[in-house]
Amino acid sequence: MNVKITTRQRIRAVLLAALFFMGASGLVAGWAGGARADAFADGYAAYQRLDFKGAIKIWRPLAEAGHARAQFNMGTMYDEGRGVERDNAKARAWWLKAARQDLPEALHNLASSYLFRDGGDADHEMAVKWMTRAAELGLARSQYTLGKMLMAGHGVPKDEAAGRAWIEKAAMQGDRRAQYNMGKLARDGTGGPKDIKAAAQWFLKAARQGYAKAQNHIGVRYAKGNGIEQDDEKAYFWLTLASDQGHQLAKINRQTVMARVSPAKLAEIERRALAWKPGQPE
Numbered sequence: 001m002n003v004k005i006t007t008r009q010r011i012r013a014v015l016l017a018a019l020f021f022m023g024a025s026g027l028v029a030g031w032a033g034g035a036r037a038d039a040f041a042d043g044y045a046a047y048q049r050l051d052f053k054g055a056i057k058i059w060r061p062l063a064e065a066g067h068a069r070a071q072f073n074m075g076t077m078y079d080e081g082r083g084v085e086r087d088n089a090k091a092r093a094w095w096l097k098a099a100r101q102d103l104p105e106a107l108h109n110l111a112s113s114y115l116f117r118d119g120g121d122a123d124h125e126m127a128v129k130w131m132t133r134a135a136e137l138g139l140a141r142s143q144y145t146l147g148k149m150l151m152a153g154h155g156v157p158k159d160e161a162a163g164r165a166w167i168e169k170a171a172m173q174g175d176r177r178a179q180y181n182m183g184k185l186a187r188d189g190t191g192g193p194k195d196i197k198a199a200a201q202w203f204l205k206a207a208r209q210g211y212a213k214a215q216n217h218i219g220v221r222y223a224k225g226n227g228i229e230q231d232d233e234k235a236y237f238w239l240t241l242a243s244d245q246g247h248q249l250a251k252i253n254r255q256t257v258m259a260r261v262s263p264a265k266l267a268e269i270e271r272r273a274l275a276w277k278p279g280q281p282e
């Protein structure tokens with residue numbers, strides 16, 4: 001049976017990936033000094049031991065006393081069903097308490113909970129309200145998500161220039177998905193000036209963080225000399241890394257470049273690619 005996917009559903013799926021692959025959930029591990037810091041750390045240690053009920057036993061009194069990070073973690077435990085029955089309403093209630101104290105991670109998760117509600121339509125007004133505040137406080141993943149919402153007109157009037165500006169803020173903080181998207185925006189001139197040199201540099205930044213899509217893009221640009229000096233050996237290196245992550249188009253592009261590099265160089269590049277880790281010099 002064929003199921004028709006609406007444009008709205010596609011947008012929601014893209015945003016969901018943006019939110020959760022960038023860590024919409026996840027615990028906050030730090031706390032400012034003193035006895036409460038020790039208690040908070042004890043809860044985190046219990047969590048790391050997979051003693052979720054023990055972690056909750058420690059964090060709940062802190063959360064009830066008004067500590068934002070403990071409140072955030074309690075929300076996350078309810079959201080993920082760790083040590084407690086999964087309960088979206090309770091997760092949101094805890095995140096709301098922490099969000100009212102301007103904890104950026106709580107603001108982001110609260111916004112996400114309004115965007116993707118179980119069994120109901122999104123509440124865009126509330127989602128945008130909390131996501132904007134998290135973005136204003138400098139949380140990169142919120143800046144990126146808000147930028148994507150503005151680019152798509154999802155819950156807000158479409159504004160490509162404003163969307164690009166938020167995505168760039170996230171990219172400047174080192175968010176690899178934002179860097180990759182800035183590469184595409186600069187390449188196409190969407191929401192701002194077209195600049196193929198800037199596009200190549202954004203793709204390179206994301207590639208250096210291990211992002212396969214960006215590795216494919218920068219590999220192609222090295223192969224063609226598009227916005228960056230032509231270099232088949234560098235092209236082969238990045239396309240090999242992307243291919244090794246299962247990027248299908250990179251595998252095809254790699255075959256094209258392979259014919260232009262000597263067998264000895266190919267073997268050397270493949271050895272370097274095998275040993276390479278994100279953040280290392282290429």
